[in-house]
Amino acid sequence: MSATYPTAAPSLRSRIGSDPRGGGYYAAPRRYRLHLSLPCPHSLAIAVAHRLLRLDDALPVTLLPAVPDAPDGGYLALDPLYEASAHHHPGPSIAPVLSDTWSGRIVSTHAPDILRDLARRFGGDGPDLHPSGAEDSLDQVGRLCEQVGASARLAGRSDAGAPERHTAVGTLLDTLSVLETRLTSHAYVTPGGLTLADIQLWATLVQLDTVHRPRLSAETVRRIAENTQLWAYARRLAQCPEFGGQLDPDGIEQRRRASDPQAPGAGVPLVDWTAYTSAATAREVPQWPESVCGGADVRPPAVSCD
Missing domain, CATH: 1.20.1050.10 (Glutathione S-transferase Yfyf (Class Pi); Chain A, domain 2)
Incomplete structure (x- = not known):
């Protein structure tokens, strides 16, 4: 068995829109919640973006255990969300999940879409992670x-x-x-x-x-x-x-x-x-752009990998 991470079947891939007048999913403070398991690389990427964008107040996060607790490799805690979003969902109920607390349904389980929606729809005080034309x-x-x-x-x-x-x-x-x-x-x-x-x-x-x-x-x-x-x-x-x-x-x-x-x-x-x-x-999180991972696109001095 390979050390892989299961994917949701079917994948749920709605997007966050920009206009509340259009109905559907649109950005609103504390309307949505992220469900992440940090050992999963997709969840890890979303957690990093969430932190960079300073979205703690606008978009709460539920951290799931490292090891899934369902026999099919999913999380029992996510079963209600999956069942509400896809009738007779075959499983597994996996992270990451972006859920809508207003409807009790899943918006998306597709990490690239979630990342883009965080950067483009929720903004925050951090860097522009999805610049125009990129x-x-x-x-x-x-x-x-x-x-x-x-x-x-x-x-x-x-x-x-x-x-x-x-x-x-x-x-x-x-x-x-x-x-x-x-x-x-x-x-x-x-x-x-x-x-x-x-x-x-x-x-x-x-x-x-x-x-x-x-x-x-x-x-x-x-x-x-x-x-x-x-x-x-x-x-x-x-x-x-x-x-x-x-x-x-x-x-x-x-x-x-x-x-x-x-x-x-x-x-x-x-x-x-x-x-x-x-x-x-062990140290305070600096305010952007003073963080060591920010700054201009100039390659730093070479660092040995030994």
């Missing part, structure tokens, strides 16, 4: 992140054939190389500054290191580590409380073990995520 760049990075996750899962599957795993490793390394190149001259993965693309990439790198890496060969891990700009970038963002403060390394390991009791040991990670978690939660 849609294509965000989509492109999103596809690269999906490719990293899919190829890493296949490369680590013990029940996959050697040719499949070999091809998956090649795809994984090629995709990481593309992302590495993007960071050789810019501080962020898209030109201009911090965006949703950086949040998604960072969550993908956390997942790659904590969940997928233990299943990969030593040679593959060595070649992954050669992308020094990527891992320096991951460390730099982890230093920011809005990023590192959302990490749950213990929960990630619990969930990894629960999904596959025969999984190999965690080994030595490429990034000591626990160090950034303790550092991030």
Whole structure:
């Protein structure tokens, strides 16, 4: 069994609109609630965006346990929302969920849509995570992140054939190389500054290191580590409380073990995520843009990944 995260079937994908006169879902303070499980990379990305945008008051969050409690890999606490939103929902009832407290229904379980709606409809006092004209760049990075996750899962599957795993490793390394190149001259993965693309990439790198890496060969891990700009970038963002403060390394390991009791040991990670978690939660969260993860799109000095 691979260390993967189930998806809702069917996926629920409504969007938040901008005009209350049009009815349906529109942004209103405390109307909606996020249901997140931080070991899930999709939930982690949403939690980071929520924190960056300073949405604690406008959009409450319910944190779910690291390990789902339903036999199908879902959460029993989410069953009523799923049943109200999709009659005879086949399951699993998974996070992330954006729910509407007025109707008791789910707005969306699709993380990319939720991220975009947080940035575009709820605003907040944080950075512009979805700048005008950035849609294509965000989509492109999103596809690269999906490719990293899919190829890493296949490369680590013990029940996959050697040719499949070999091809998956090649795809994984090629995709990481593309992302590495993007960071050789810019501080962020898209030109201009911090965006949703950086949040998604960072969550993908956390997942790659904590969940997928233990299943990969030593040679593959060595070649992954050669992308020094990527891992320096991951460390730099982890230093920011809005990023590192959302990490749950213990929960990630619990969930990894629960999904596959025969999984190999965690080994030595490429990034000591626990160090950034303790550092991030021990200090005050600075006001934007003074946070270390903000600022101009100028690549910082090279940081060793040793």
